[in-house]
Amino acid sequence: xxxxxxxxxxxxxxxxxxxxxxxxxxxxxxxxxxxxxxxxxxxxxxxxxxxxxxxxxxxxxxxxxxxxxxxxxxxxxxxxxxxxxxxxxxxxxxxxxxxxxxxxxxxxxxxxxxxxxxxxxxxxxxxxxxxxxxxxxxxxxxxxxxxxxxxxxxxxxxxxxxxxxxxxxxxxxxx
Numbered sequence: 001x002x003x004x005x006x007x008x009x010x011x012x013x014x015x016x017x018x019x020x021x022x023x024x025x026x027x028x029x030x031x032x033x034x035x036x037x038x039x040x041x042x043x044x045x046x047x048x049x050x051x052x053x054x055x056x057x058x059x060x061x062x063x064x065x066x067x068x069x070x071x072x073x074x075x076x077x078x079x080x081x082x083x084x085x086x087x088x089x090x091x092x093x094x095x096x097x098x099x100x101x102x103x104x105x106x107x108x109x110x111x112x113x114x115x116x117x118x119x120x121x122x123x124x125x126x127x128x129x130x131x132x133x134x135x136x137x138x139x140x141x142x143x144x145x146x147x148x149x150x151x152x153x154x155x156x157x158x159x160x161x162x163x164x165x166x167x168x169x170x171x172x173x174x175x
């Protein structure tokens with residue numbers, strides 16, 4: 001089972017729901033916040049695998065979400081963050097492009113899923129002593145819709161991916 005948790009922060013519930021529909025299946029749990037205060041409280045109390053946030057939250061600076069996640073003692077200080085906005089200043093891009101993934105609105109589901117996959121693949125490992133077997137389990141958890149026998153067949157290249165696997169992958173990138 002996939003144990004990853006996603007936090008989506010946007011002051012428009014429609015955007016939160018769009019993001020959840022587009023990428024929510026990649027995570028076991030999706031939490032949403034529509035205010036900066038709610039987002040900051042969640043970041044203090046819960047562990048997230050990825051945080052997606054809008055930079056403009058009802059006129060407030062959504063960048064505070066990133067800063068809070070990086071505060072000393074916060075369990076999310078290594079959590080990859082994706083900032084979405086219709087307007088990134090050049091100063092913001094120059095200052096943060098190495099630390100935060102940026103996605104300019106409007107964006108396609110393909111662009112969004114590409115960013116999320118990139119973030120998941122470059123995410124620091126929290127468990128330094130993890131084995132390759134543990135890492136494979138994390139990768140396998142992305143494909144919860146595949147039963148173990150079918151996954152073994154695919155891993156051993158005995159059979160091509162089934163229609164079930166192909167449909168799952170197509171659903172991740174539907175426009």
